[in-house]
Amino acid sequence: MSRQHPSSHRSRYTFALALTAISTLLATGVQTGTAGAAPAARGHGKILATPKSGAAQVPLTPARRAALVENATDKAAATARTLGLGAKEKLVVKDVVQDADGTTHTRYERTYAGMPVLGGDLVVHTGKGRTTSTRATGATLTVPATRPSVTAGTAKTRALTAARRAGAKAAEIDGTPRRVVWAASGKPALAWESVVGGFQHDGTPSELHVITDARTGKELFRYQGVETGTGTGQFNGTVPLGTTLSGSTYQLVDGDRAGHRTYDLNQGTSGTGTLFTDDNDIWGDGTPADRQTAGVDVAFGAAATWDYYKDVFGRNGIRNDGVAAYSRAHYGNNYVNAFWSDTCFCMTYGDGSGNTHPLTALDVAAHEMSHGVTSATAGLTYSGESGGLNEATSDIFAAAVEFHADLPADVPDYLVGEKIDINGDGTPLRYMDKPSRDGTSRDYWDSSLGNIDVHYSSGPANHFFYLLSEGSGAKTVNGVAYDSPTHDGLPVTGIGIENAQRIWYRALTTYMTSTTNYAGARTATLQAAADLFGAYSPTYLAVSDAWAAINVGPRIAPGVNIAATADQTSGVGDQVSLQIDAYTTNSGSALTYSATGLPDGLTISPTGLISGTPTTVGTQDVKVTVTDDTGSTATRTFTWRVAKLYGNATRVDIPDAGAAVESPVTVADRDGNASTATEVYVKIVHTYRGDLTVDLVGPDGKVYSLLNRSGGSADNVDQTFVVDASDQPVSGTWKLRVQDRLARDVGYIEKWYLIP
Incomplete structure (x- = not known):
């Protein structure tokens, strides 16, 4: 039950997820008034609920499944166009499942110019009059060339070296490495995939997959098959x-x-x-x-x-x-x-x-x-956080199978490998109620989790599942004593292993992809809980509580909750459209929105849409209030600044390690010079922002450095810079100049504006 831990080509993974789900990461507003109808005893007893029949996957005979796969294959080209995939991309059907209400979930692999795309998998959900998708990567799929600079022989040699350094015995590659596109992290790249056979250090057969950049020869990734x-x-x-x-x-x-x-x-x-x-x-x-x-x-x-x-x-x-x-x-x-x-x-x-x-x-x-x-469904890559989730999934269903079989000789429990006594001291391999009891596994998520062996990074997900099934605190189940703690010190109410397993299975088979991480698993399980038991139902809230208890996301408070709203800056005379997002845990209750302090020219609709055209320069405190039919109320306060600003929201692509690109803004009919505190707001979508230099160019050609390859491996630029541009006239053409100075990661200027 062991597996080799792969390594990455950079100090972090970039996992982009496009899950179609209810907004599940909403922060809570300040609540007043009557409490809602969330479970009155959260943290006590158990929440028992019956899943919705329509959301259950229907059993498929081999013939019916084959017919669904064939139908999806016939429509693959049309589906690719609907999803906006490029001309060189094609979809290959991997699996199809169907819900009782007729909703179909089709899982696809992807090819680019005939090559497999590793990390390009996606799921298309069709039903109830709409089509949505869940993607392993949101990156635009393109590579500069499809002819490799590095030969297959070189890739083979480097893969064998990597395997031997990892302790492989009798390492060998059967056949020639295959040409692929690597898209699971960073910028998509032409690559070689080599599969190294032989044996791992403990005698387990090896199928070590080594991904080598076909342009530079560097190792991009490896994982054990x-x-x-x-x-x-x-x-x-x-x-x-x-x-x-x-x-x-x-x-x-x-x-x-x-x-x-x-x-x-x-x-x-x-x-x-x-x-x-x-x-x-x-x-x-x-x-x-x-x-x-x-x-x-x-x-x-x-x-x-x-x-x-x-x-x-x-x-x-x-x-x-x-x-x-x-x-x-x-x-x-x-x-x-x-x-x-x-x-x-x-x-x-x-x-x-x-x-x-x-x-x-x-x-x-x-x-x-x-x-x-897991391989036949989400295909969670056995590395980083997705590898921990892969391993935890097997532990979760191992426990579920024990409970289903209910053997007198092997009483069901939340221990892993307790019967085989592999350590010779009567202890299990893993403990789901408190994973750290094994001396190495983690109880809670933190940002370093993806850097440890998957058998130990599985700990928080195992802990989540135990908490969701049985709840927190001391208890005895089938004669085994457990005492499960929580990261936030708050109790968790269990929903029973029967419903917990249904939620995890639906999340795995319907919403997770190869690159799903812990945050993505939270989103997937909340969506699965919404499908099966209703959004903001007691069961749904228990899922949120269990994730918060392992330090993944917030708890959802009873009653009305309002999503965090950032402070706003708008231009005089510019059209405004801002939707306030809120929800209530009180089933069937309608919401009413109101606001005070809105800038002149703006109003809020009964559905929470703030719109209009600001007319007056100034900064005001806006207070939004949302009330449901039970009287439960929440408020959210933020500032709204109205200024004379000038912007450009036309997308400008940034070439990889290429020439600088510019986005212009023209200011007319303004006298005098710019301010000593000229503000420049910049939003750039680009993985690995440390590749970038970003400059403001004034009307007279003077260059102001805003960003000079700082930020390292973090993604994107979304911030306001302040410069002293008082030696420049306000009127004229200002330019945002951006250059990518390091190969591999790409992006684009989404928008920027200037307050001179």
């Missing part, structure tokens, strides 16, 4: 098995689950070994001395995982296509691990220390096979 993680079994006890009679011999082939087969590798490390067979259909004796015992646990683990996904979500196999994976027991010698491989579409289990401590417990099986479900 092998995911670690009646009969009587050692851990599951006496359980029913699906077997097949062939002549007079029974085979461990499960005809009820698409013919899943269980093999004995006989301590080998390749192939399938020997199919388990028996003469009387009574398998194993519960001890590792009987080779069938491991086969019983392995076969039952596969069956229980298949049944869980089918019974709870209507999912027909790991890929939802009715095709069974297969399982291999007795891998290697003294191999203390188990792993899932997409390449063989199979699960493999080692026998542990001394070949007497097999890693075949139910939660291990469910964990590893759930890596396959």
Whole structure:
């Protein structure tokens, strides 16, 4: 259950998400009046709710799923045009799921000039008269050239070197690296993808993917493709098995689950070994001395995982296509691990220390096979925060499978790997209620989380799921004592594992993409909760509370909430349109908006739209009040400055490491010189702002430096600069001059204005 931690080409990842969701990161306003109808006992008891039937995914037969995939494939070109993709881009259907209300969610991979785009995946949601999308990257997909400067042979050599430095054994690349476009972080780049085989340091097979820039030869990214993680079994006890009679011999082939087969590798490390067979259909004796015992646990683990996904979500196999994976027991010698491989579409289990401590417990099986479900759906990249979410997803569904199977020999719990005793001291591998109990995992999110091993960065997501299921504080579940803390010191009310698992599954299969990070997972699960239980329902609020409890996003207060509104600056005579966003947790309650202190010429509508044309220079305090039908009220105050300003909102693209570009503003009919405190507001969309120089050029040609490659790896410029331009006439043409001085990241001037 281990996996190599990949590295990045820069000191940070740039993950752009375009989730179609309710605005879930709203800050709360100051509340007065009557409290709303949010759960009165948040932090106590449990919130029990029934999911909306229309939002449930309907089970698809292989034929129905194939028909949906074929239909989406036929419409892929039209869909690409609707999404505004470029002429060189094409969509390739990966999967289709459908809700009971007819809403269809189609997951696509993308190509550019015929090359796979890594990090270009997206989901298109069609239903209820509209089409929206969730994208792994919002970057414009373009590369300067499709012919590489670095040869495939050079990329292969560098990939092999990277693998050996990472501790790989017998490293080799089968075939030639493939040409791809890398789009998961930073600027899209032409690249080579090399897959290095061999073995990892602990004997696990290796499928190390190394992404090499095809122009510079630098390593852009790497990740590991092998995911670690009646009969009587050692851990599951006496359980029913699906077997097949062939002549007079029974085979461990499960005809009820698409013919899943269980093999004995006989301590080998390749192939399938020997199919388990028996003469009387009574398998194993519960001890590792009987080779069938491991086969019983392995076969039952596969069956229980298949049944869980089918019974709870209507999912027909790991890929939802009715095709069974297969399982291999007795891998290697003294191999203390188990792993899932997409390449063989199979699960493999080692026998542990001394070949007497097999890693075949139910939660291990469910964990590893759930890596396959993640791969078939969101495809969370096994690196950084998305890698932690990938690992946590397997832990989450491992717990859920245990609760679904409800075995007397393996009582359901929120511990990971507690039965296999891999450390030899009776302790689990991980604790979901307080992950730091293992000595390394994190309980809460912080900005460094993406830089640690994914098995430890999974901690906060595991903690979130436990809190959402059971709530905070001390309690005993199925005889196991838990005591789960919260980052903000406030209690969390659980909603039960049944509903928590539904929310996570819908978020994973419908809204997450390959680059989803913790903030994106919060957005995805809140959208899933809104779909299943209603926006701002008690269940929805519990999701918000559980995320806040691990330091991801704010809690949503009961009653009326108003989104934070920035201080405003407008020009005299310029048209204004500002929508105040607010919501109430009181179900079915309408909102009424009012405002005081608005500049002359502006008014607010009953729906919260401030519009009009300011007529008078000055600065005023504006107070917006929003009230719902129950009398719950919130206020938000901000300043509104009206000035004589001159701006340009025409987009100007900034070439990569190219010539400077300019955006002009002309001032007419103004006497005298500019102010000693001339204000220049600049909004530039550009990853890695440290690439940029930004200057103001006066009417007489004098240059004022606003930004000189400062800000490092941060994205975008969105700020106001103040310069002494008193030696320049106000009237004339002013220019914003921007130049990108370092290759790879690109962007554009969105708008700027001048108050001279």
